[in-house]
Amino acid sequence: MTLSTRPKPLVDxxxxxxxAACAEGKLVLQRCKATGKCFFPPAPVSPFTGKPDWEWITxxxxxxxxxxxxxxxxxxxxxxxxxxxxVVMVKLEEGPYLLTNVEGMEPEDLKIGMRMSVxxxxxxxxxxxxxxxxxx
Amino acid sequence: MPxxxxxxxxxxxxxxxxxDKVAFVGIGTTxxxxxxxxxxxxxxxxxxxxxxxxxxxxxxxxxxxxVNRIPSYERFAEMMGINPxxxxxxxxxxxxxxxxxxxxxxxxxxxxxxxxxxxxGNNGRSVRMLYGGxxxxxxxxxxxxxxxxxxxxxxxxxxxxxxxxxxxGEVSVAFRHHATLNPVAVMHGKPxxxxxxxxxxxxxxxxxxxxxCLINDxxxxxxxxxxxxxxxxxxxxxxxxxxxxxxxFAYGSAPADxxxxxxxxxxxxxxxxxxxxxxxxxxxxxxxxxxxxxxFSLEGLGFCKQGESGDFVKGGTLRLGAGRWPTNTSGxxxxxxxxxxxxxxxxxxxQLRGDCGERQIPDARAMQYICATHIAQSLILRRADA
Numbered sequence: 001m002t003l004s005t006r007p008k009p010l011v012d013x014x015x016x017x018x019x020a021a022c023a024e025g026k027l028v029l030q031r032c033k034a035t036g037k038c039f040f041p042p043a044p045v046s047p048f049t050g051k052p053d054w055e056w057i058t059x060x061x062x063x064x065x066x067x068x069x070x071x072x073x074x075x076x077x078x079x080x081x082x083x084x085x086x087v088v089m090v091k092l093e094e095g096p097y098l099l100t101n102v103e104g105m106e107p108e109d110l111k112i113g114m115r116m117s118v119x120x121x122x123x124x125x126x127x128x129x130x131x132x133x134x135x136x
Numbered sequence: 137m138p139x140x141x142x143x144x145x146x147x148x149x150x151x152x153x154x155x156d157k158v159a160f161v162g163i164g165t166t167x168x169x170x171x172x173x174x175x176x177x178x179x180x181x182x183x184x185x186x187x188x189x190x191x192x193x194x195x196x197x198x199x200x201x202x203v204n205r206i207p208s209y210e211r212f213a214e215m216m217g218i219n220p221x222x223x224x225x226x227x228x229x230x231x232x233x234x235x236x237x238x239x240x241x242x243x244x245x246x247x248x249x250x251x252x253x254x255x256x257g258n259n260g261r262s263v264r265m266l267y268g269g270x271x272x273x274x275x276x277x278x279x280x281x282x283x284x285x286x287x288x289x290x291x292x293x294x295x296x297x298x299x300x301x302x303x304x305g306e307v308s309v310a311f312r313h314h315a316t317l318n319p320v321a322v323m324h325g326k327p328x329x330x331x332x333x334x335x336x337x338x339x340x341x342x343x344x345x346x347x348x349c350l351i352n353d354x355x356x357x358x359x360x361x362x363x364x365x366x367x368x369x370x371x372x373x374x375x376x377x378x379x380x381x382x383x384x385f386a387y388g389s390a391p392a393d394x395x396x397x398x399x400x401x402x403x404x405x406x407x408x409x410x411x412x413x414x415x416x417x418x419x420x421x422x423x424x425x426x427x428x429x430x431x432f433s434l435e436g437l438g439f440c441k442q443g444e445s446g447d448f449v450k451g452g453t454l455r456l457g458a459g460r461w462p463t464n465t466s467g468x469x470x471x472x473x474x475x476x477x478x479x480x481x482x483x484x485x486x487q488l489r490g491d492c493g494e495r496q497i498p499d500a501r502a503m504q505y506i507c508a509t510h511i512a513q514s515l516i517l518r519r520a521d522a
Contacts, residue, residue: 007275041273041389066393067292069284070341075269079278084338087279089288089390097390099279112295129276 003122003129005078014042017056022128025120027059029094040096061118062135063092068110078124090116090132104133152378152409158241159366159373159520160485161251162191162359168322168352168473172262176206179355180257181215187253187357192370198359200249202226202236204256204478212255222249230423233477234505234513238379240360250361256478257355265351273389286426287343288391293428294342297443301342303450304427305333308346308470310455311424315467317456317495322350323471347427349469356478358485363520373520374488377502378410381513392510399512400436410516412502414439417516419487419497420454420463421480423507424470430454430463433506437514456495465495481505481515488519 011019021028029038032046033053045052068088074080086107090098102110103121115135123129164186166179174182180203188194200222203209209225222243226232233256240252268281293299312328315321328346336345366373382402387393407413422433431445439461440448452458456465466472466483473479484503486492501522507513 006278007271009276010271010273039388047386067288067295067391069287069291069343070338071278071284072338073268073281073340075266075280076275076278082278084341085278087274087277087284087288089292091393097388097393099274099390100277112292123276127276 004124006124006129007076007078008124009127014044018042019127021058022120022130025128027061027118027130028056029059029092029096030054031057038092038094038096040098060093063090063098063116063132065089065110065112065114065116066091066097067112068107070107086110088116088132098130100130100132102133103131149405149408151411154241154245154376154379155409155411156375156377157363158244158360158376159363160358160376160517161361161366161369161371161373162187162193162357163482163485164188164190164357165479165482166355167320168354168475170261171259171353174259174353176257176259176355177212177215179259179353180206180212180255180357183257183355183357184216184253184255187359190371191359193251193359198251198253200240200243200252202240202252202254204228204232204236204254205476206255206257218253220249222252229509230425230476231507231509231511231513233481234379234381234507234515235511237358237360237376237481237515238381241376241379244360244362250365252360254358254360255355256357256475258475259353261352267351281340283343283348283426284340285391286428287340289395289432290428291342292393293395293431293443297446299431299443299446301344302330302334303446304347304431305330306449306452307424307427307430307454308333310449310452311464311468312471313455314465314495315471318466318472321467321472322352323467343426343428346470349425349474350471352473354473354475354479356475356482358478358482366520372489374485374517375520376515377412377518378406378516379513380404380406380409380515381511383511385510387510395432395435396508396510396512397432397436397442400433400506400508401438403436403506403512403514404438406504406514406516410518412516412518417502417504418462418500419465419484419503420461421484421503421505422463422468423477423480423509424464424468425474427470429508432508436508436512437506456497462497465492465497477505477507484517488517
């Protein structure tokens with residue numbers, strides 16, 4: 001299994017710093033300065049105030065497993081070899097959810113509520129995709 | 137998104153200003169299937185002609201037009217020879233069937249138009265429309281398709297409340313039973329069992345094939361006008377008694393982490409708005425793109441407590457002739473066709489006119505429609521003479 005044939009992310013002006021940080025093995029989030037709360041996906045304004053008053057922070061990279069699914073249907077040619085593959089919904093310590101995949105564990109061992117942490121094993125050309133596994 | 141950006145349930149427990157002011161006077165549906173020889177325009181024209189015949193109207197008497205899944209309102213109006221004073225193309229997701237209906241009601245009530253044709257046409261099957269894939273926020277992680285979103289939510293629901301995948305089978309089997317009573321349903325003559333549901337091939341676990349709706353070509357048309365004008369038309373009018381809606385877009389582009397419970401709960405105001413209580417309703421139309429949405433709808437609108445939908449649907453609660461709440465008597469999206477709510481609302485109207493033959497709900501006087509999505513909605517229709 002390889003992440004090199006994954007679909008490339010849609011890069012825009014708001015998420016460019018997120019992808020640049022991933023390439024350096026760092027998970028970053030926008031934090032609203034007025035409320036101190038984080039949000040994702042990246043946006044021009046804080047959803048808590050509607051104002052462009054936010055800053056990038058380095059996230060802890062930790063969270064808990066909110067839910068997961070196992071794909072059996074093929075939607076992406078570059079992921080056909082991974083079928084059946086899991087997608088996990090991780091609630092980050094900072095609040096936002098990420099939809100991601102697992103690394104370093106079998107899908108059978110996924111348990112809702114388990115602690116997970118980020119890792120950066122690779123991605124399609126020019127990108128590194130955050131993946132999650134059991135908290136180290 | 138964190139829960140504090142979610143709306144509190146706003147209770148609008150007041151009569152709806154539009155209560156019983158607008159009526160359905162014409163309904164038309166095409167066959168559903170694989171029709172590469174036509175397209176959404178051809179299908180839309182066929183459905184609209186059926187609705188016009190049903191109402192006893194001609195295109196010249198239509199002064200409002202709302203189209204959905206038909207690429208251009210302009211081309212469609214040109215084809216049908218309609219020159220309206222109100223015209224609109226609404227967004228593609230199925231939540232817009234109810235939204236379109238409400239817009240038409242508002243337009244009629246404010247005098248923007250007198251008689252509105254609402255036309256939905258879809259040729260998703262013959263063009264092999266895939267609901268998934270392509271570029272999106274989560275595609276690098278392989279997360280795509282509406283089914284996966286519902287699978288994610290149902291997995292968590294099972295964890296939170298102890299529901300089971302098998303509970304969804306009750307929904308699937310009940311709607312398939314209705315398809316066996318509906319001679320034009322796509323799955324007519326193909327009954328299924330709970331075991332068939334349990335052993336179907338997985339698509340996105342925990343959901344399997346029989347938790348998914350059926351993509352087909354087809355079209356649905358409704359004609360709406362004022363309740364006053366409806367009295368002079370051919371068919372017994374069906375009145376729009378109440379409509380309630382609450383949106384929430386604060387889910388961070390991820391599956392809803394609250395099963396839309398707060399927004400669906402807000403829609404319980406539909407009873408006060410319509411002046412019709414739950415006990416006075418004989419049957420339901422529930423947007424069933426996937427089986428879990430039926431469960432979320434039943435819980436959100438308060439048919440059972442949150443987390444108890446599994447027990448609630450057991451033993452045929454939603455099955456005509458067996459339970460208190462016959463639901464999606466045409467077969468719904470799961471066993472008739474995914475006409476994105478348009479066909480389900482058409483079926484509610486037909487029930488209230490007594491047009492449903494073998495699948496008729498006895499003495500149907502009021503029907504409720506529910507749609508669980510980021511735009512949560514419910515509406516109540518009733519027979520004008522009820």
